[in-house]
Amino acid sequence: MKKTLVINTSLQSEAGNSNQLANEFVSKLENQSPIQIDELDLAKIQLPHLTQEEMAAWMTADSARSEEQQKLASISNNLIEQLQSADTLVIGMPMYNFGVPSTFKAWIDRVARAGITFNYSENGPVGLLKDKKVVILAARGGMYAGTPKDSQSQYLKDVLAFIGLTDVEFIYAEGLNMANKDQSLADARQSMDDLLTAAY
Numbered sequence: 001m002k003k004t005l006v007i008n009t010s011l012q013s014e015a016g017n018s019n020q021l022a023n024e025f026v027s028k029l030e031n032q033s034p035i036q037i038d039e040l041d042l043a044k045i046q047l048p049h050l051t052q053e054e055m056a057a058w059m060t061a062d063s064a065r066s067e068e069q070q071k072l073a074s075i076s077n078n079l080i081e082q083l084q085s086a087d088t089l090v091i092g093m094p095m096y097n098f099g100v101p102s103t104f105k106a107w108i109d110r111v112a113r114a115g116i117t118f119n120y121s122e123n124g125p126v127g128l129l130k131d132k133k134v135v136i137l138a139a140r141g142g143m144y145a146g147t148p149k150d151s152q153s154q155y156l157k158d159v160l161a162f163i164g165l166t167d168v169e170f171i172y173a174e175g176l177n178m179a180n181k182d183q184s185l186a187d188a189r190q191s192m193d194d195l196l197t198a199a200y
């Protein structure tokens with residue numbers, strides 16, 4: 001059975017717009033065909049900023065790691081294993097101050113690992129994750145999609161491609177702090193149905 005990993009990143013967890021849309025998308029996906037669902041709520045697991053000590057633990061051979069280094073290395077190792085085992089990623093993605101939630105950045109800092117999820121070749125970086133679909137449910141208070149100010153979407157495309165995730169679809173719910181919130185959510189739900197019909 002195919003596995004879907006749902007990564008929610010709203011600081012509001014279940015009350016977040018992006019979180020609700022991501023969970024709705026997964027329910028619709030599940031209605032189409034049976035899937036195994038794995039959930040990761042980054043607001044709940046409280047990943048700290050990456051530190052030199054944690055990176056040094058990655059660089060130390062497994063057999064040479066201290067007990068503390070084993071603990072530190074297991075944070076990234078477990079997140080990568082969870083990511084590698086998924087066929088589809090569904091990501092709830094709020095825009096916070098033009099960027100991604102810092103919890104998501106802390107996750108990225110642990111899953112982008114040289115030799116495991118990317119390599120540098122003579123021609124530049126090569127992503128090592130393969131054959132996964134990614135759907136991003138992007139919730140924003142304002143309206144930015146398709147404009148030069150939407151650096152969040154470009155960052156997500158670039159960093160996911162860096163580790164080999166190139167099949168990425170965005171569904172936007174924008175203007176959620178403006179008058180058109182209901183219409184915007186309805187449009188996002190229609191986009192979900194369209195994507196499910198076309199690609200799943």
Ligand SMILES: Cc1cc2nc3c(=O)[nH]c(=O)nc-3n(C[C@H](O)[C@H](O)[C@H](O)COP(=O)(O)O)c2cc1C
Pocket residue numbers: 010011012015016017018019093094095096097098099139140141142143176177
């Ligand atoms: C700390 C913070 C920063 C925000 N920054 C932006 C922003 O830069 N651009 C924007 O359009 N909306 C911004 N918003 C509004 C959120 O994108 C909007 O409330 C969205 O629904 C958040 O997703 P969520 O409900 O899943 O948390 C911000 C909200 C918060 C709490």
